[in-house]
Amino acid sequence: MTARPSQPRREPLGDRLVVIGLGLIGGSFAKGVRELGLFNEVVGFDLDLPSRRQAVELGVVDRCAESLEEACVGATVIQLAVPILAAEKVLAALATLPLGEAVVTDVGSAKGNIVRCAEQVFQGVPARFVPGHPIAGSEQSGVTAAKSTLFRRHKVILTPPPGTDPAALSLVDTLWRALEADVEHMDVRHHDEVLAATSHLPHLLAFGLVDSLARRHENLEIFRYAAGGFRDFTRIAGSDPLMWHDIFLANREAVLHTLDAFQADLDLLRAAIEQGDGHHLLGVFTRARVAREHFGKILARRAYVDVMHSKDLIFLAHPGGSLSGRLRVPGDKSISHRSIMLGSLADGVTEVEGFLEGEDALATLQAFRDMGVVIEGPNHGRVTVHGVGLDGLKPPPGPLYVGNSGTSMRLLAGLLSAQPFDTVLAGDASLSKRPMNRVAIPLREMGAVIETGPEGRPPLHIKGGQRLTAMHYEMPMASAQVKSCLLLAGLYANGQTSVTEPAPTRDHTERMLRGFGYPVNVDGSTARVESGHRLRSTRIEVPADISSAAFFLVAASIAPGSDLVLEHVGINPTRTGVIEILRLMGADLELLDQREVGGEPVADIRVRSAQLKGIDIPEDLVPLAIDEFPVLFVAAACAEGRTVLRGAEELRVKESDRIQVMADGLQALGVNAQPTADGILIEGGPLGAGEVHSHGDHRIAMSFSVAALRASGPIRIHDCANVATSFPNFLALASTAGMRVAEEANS
Numbered sequence: 103m104t105a106r107p108s109q110p111r112r113e114p115l116g117d118r119l120v121v122i123g124l125g126l127i128g129g130s131f132a133k134g135v136r137e138l139g140l141f142n143e144v145v146g147f148d149l150d151l152p153s154r155r156q157a158v159e160l161g162v163v164d165r166c167a168e169s170l171e172e173a174c175v176g177a178t179v180i181q182l183a184v185p186i187l188a189a190e191k192v193l194a195a196l197a198t199l200p201l202g203e204a205v206v207t208d209v210g211s212a213k214g215n216i217v218r219c220a221e222q223v224f225q226g227v228p229a230r231f232v233p234g235h236p237i238a239g240s241e242q243s244g245v246t247a248a249k250s251t252l253f254r255r256h257k258v259i260l261t262p263p264p265g266t267d268p269a270a271l272s273l274v275d276t277l278w279r280a281l282e283a284d285v286e287h288m289d290v291r292h293h294d295e296v297l298a299a300t301s302h303l304p305h306l307l308a309f310g311l312v313d314s315l316a317r318r319h320e321n322l323e324i325f326r327y328a329a330g331g332f333r334d335f336t337r338i339a340g341s342d343p344l345m346w347h348d349i350f351l352a353n354r355e356a357v358l359h360t361l362d363a364f365q366a367d368l369d370l371l372r373a374a375i376e377q378g379d380g381h382h383l384l385g386v387f388t389r390a391r392v393a394r395e396h397f398g399k400i401l402a403r404r405a406y407v408d409v410m411h412s413k414d415l416i417f418l419a420h421p422g423g424s425l426s427g428r429l430r431v432p433g434d435k436s437i438s439h440r441s442i443m444l445g446s447l448a449d450g451v452t453e454v455e456g457f458l459e460g461e462d463a464l465a466t467l468q469a470f471r472d473m474g475v476v477i478e479g480p481n482h483g484r485v486t487v488h489g490v491g492l493d494g495l496k497p498p499p500g501p502l503y504v505g506n507s508g509t510s511m512r513l514l515a516g517l518l519s520a521q522p523f524d525t526v527l528a529g530d531a532s533l534s535k536r537p538m539n540r541v542a543i544p545l546r547e548m549g550a551v552i553e554t555g556p557e558g559r560p561p562l563h564i565k566g567g568q569r570l571t572a573m574h575y576e577m578p579m580a581s582a583q584v585k586s587c588l589l590l591a592g593l594y595a596n597g598q599t600s601v602t603e604p605a606p607t608r609d610h611t612e613r614m615l616r617g618f619g620y621p622v623n624v625d626g627s628t629a630r631v632e633s634g635h636r637l638r639s640t641r642i643e644v645p646a647d648i649s650s651a652a653f654f655l656v657a658a659s660i661a662p663g664s665d666l667v668l669e670h671v672g673i674n675p676t677r678t679g680v681i682e683i684l685r686l687m688g689a690d691l692e693l694l695d696q697r698e699v700g701g702e703p704v705a706d707i708r709v710r711s712a713q714l715k716g717i718d719i720p721e722d723l724v725p726l727a728i729d730e731f732p733v734l735f736v737a738a739a740c741a742e743g744r745t746v747l748r749g750a751e752e753l754r755v756k757e758s759d760r761i762q763v764m765a766d767g768l769q770a771l772g773v774n775a776q777p778t779a780d781g782i783l784i785e786g787g788p789l790g791a792g793e794v795h796s797h798g799d800h801r802i803a804m805s806f807s808v809a810a811l812r813a814s815g816p817i818r819i820h821d822c823a824n825v826a827t828s829f830p831n832f833l834a835l836a837s838t839a840g841m842r843v844a845e846e847a848n849s
């Protein structure tokens with residue numbers, strides 16, 4: 103007998119572990135548990151004598167028993183690691199043995215059959231039976247392949263039936279966790295359905311395809327020319343035939359269910375090919391490609407869904423440097439969202455260029471794909487939207503998840519209120535705290551049926567099939583999102599919908615509707631639409647986002663010796679508050695080559711460093727610079743004298759409370775920054791080094807990166823992952839321009 107390897111020992115969890123079946127899975131389980139010293143003794147049993155011998159020689163078990171009966175004497179835990187159909191027989195044999203308090207568990211890939219079998223042979227499922235399934239197969243097999251680390255970071259699904267003894271469940275759970283597996287608990291039926299779809303069906307297709315091709319008389323030809331795609335697709339046809347034969351017989355019901363659904367989809371693909379329906383094919387292929395990327399990210403634990411929960415991404419920004427050269431920041435976020443929305447609702451194909459490939463705009467894009475719109479790209483900012491017309495959206499398969507994006511949720515709420523199907527709109531942790539009554543209340547007045555979460559927060563449950571009636575709405579706050587939401591609902595409402603705003607806000611929706619040939623009447627502060635018209639597809643060129651350019655406008659202004667040109671920036675007058683405010687502060691900004699592109703004015707902006715001075719920010723400029731205040735506060739901190747902002751309470755309900763979060767960060771750097779209910783007072787002065795928190799807010803993270811240019815030492819900025827929502831290449835562009843900010847190693 104081999105000596106137990108010298109691993110870190112723990113307190114034993116019990117006296118004896120018995121492993122029945124010493125193949126790859128059983129052997130690895132026994133070896134891992136033995137090395138950790140979780141039991142006083144690990145006993146193995148296998149019908150195959152050489153496997154028993156090898157298991158002892160390789161240190162997989164302490165000893166092997168000669169029979170099942172002998173193995174189970176005095177067992178604390180019995181692990182059944184034999185092929186699924188054999189497990190049914192072993193269970194029947196166990197039912198005849200005196201098992202005392204032993205906990206019985208197994209590793210089968212289907213769970214319904216084993217639970218049914220236990221119920222039969224024990225006359226009711228024993229309370230100390232804990233069905234399990236480690237997802238850690240491999241092309242290797244046998245005890246010689248056993249590895250104590252096989253389950254590390256692999257999923258193990260436990261499917262305790264109702265009535266399972268909690269202590270037994272907890273013991274099995276502890277064992278797998280000790281082997282560093284990611285343990286999950288699931289209902290038996292759900293487990294079998296999920297595995298039928300994600301594992302069993304692909305194996306069936308791979309076995310089936312290879313066999314079908316191999317049986318054709320020209321098979322040699324086929325295999326000779328089979329390229330990488332064939333090899334990748336059929337890799338799993340090399341798996342153990344007997345094991346898979348067992349799995350399909352054991353999980354018959356769930357496999358048939360998923361196979362029928364797939365066969366129906368395959369018939370649709372066949373019909374599309376027969377009828378030359380390229381639209382259907384493109385729809386399936388584009389959705390599949392995105393879905394696969396998405397799953398890939400989930401599998402690698404990088405899902406954008408998880409951004410807020412993922413580990414802290416820290417930016418380390420070093421002081422000094424000046425900015426120079428020519429830069430083009432990514433496409434405008436507001437216009438990118440609208441290009442997908444209106445392109446989808448149009449008749450015909452809309453081509454978009456300069457689309458922002460940031461997570462917010464991608465969330466809108468995905469929402470429309472989920473509603474059946476075929477969208478190609480994005481590919482270097484190019485997107486092709488195959489519009490479905492105003493009444494062509496389809497019910498999405500589940501809730502529409504829009505991540506961090508307030509614009510997506512509020513604009514979609516208007517559109518979805520008028521659809522014939524129900525929808526749910528959900529967002530990430532930050533968006534889930536933001537107010538949605540500002541859209542839910544007026545939409546209800548139009549006849550929409552919307553339920554919000556507590557206190558008017560997301561998620562939004564929108565009931566379809568309502569007839570909306572047009573109305574006039576006086577907005578209580580200056581919000582382009584609320585205005586746009588109601589105008590989009592107005593496309594479907596009976597009569598004329600009009601919205602009056604208390605101050606001008608961005609008018610991209612109005613401009614773009616007209617670009618799609620949809621009449622919009624704007625009279626002073628009131629915009630009106632009527633239903634009954636159509637949108638005609640068009641070409642959209644998205645200018646660079648002035649809200650992203652703003653970081654560089656401030657950076658080059660405050661860093662001595664800077665001279666930078668920002669190319670092709672959108673200068674729609676409802677967005678240029680930042681330019682006006684910076685000019686009032688004494689910034690040196692020049693608008694070059696002003697032109698109009700696709701209904702939006704653009705210019706190149708030259709910015710040179712200048713000594714800024716503190717000002718009282720005119721309140722009428724607030725809505726025109728609403729997203730630029732975090733970085734304007736940095737400008738104020740570097741200015742001579744005091745800057746005062748009032749009338750900006752909206753800043754408190756953005757991705758973070760931007761007044762409080764900026765005040766906290768500036769104070770941490772030694773700046774005198776006093777938050778007020780609707781604004782802030784900032785005394786210009788020296789900036790120190792320090793540690794600040796962006797609270798997952800992209801604009802806060804980038805603003806403090808800019809602040810470092812004038813700090814006396816480095817600034818560490820926490821929670822920066824969401825920079826990808828609006829400005830995915832910020833760090834690269836910042837360093838091209840001359841800033842010294844990067845992700846902190848190992849953050």
Ligand SMILES: O=C(O)C1=C[C@@H](OP(=O)(O)O)[C@@H](O)[C@H](O)C1
Binds near residue numbers: 435
């Ligand atoms: O309509 C839009 O695209 C946006 C409007 C603004 O929000 P509010 O309308 O809530 O002020 C702005 O902050 C947001 O980044 C984008």
Ligand SMILES: C=C(OP(=O)(O)O)C(=O)O
Binds near residue numbers: 757
């Ligand atoms: C407020 C913002 O976006 P949204 O409301 O779309 O989340 C922003 O980008 O600053």
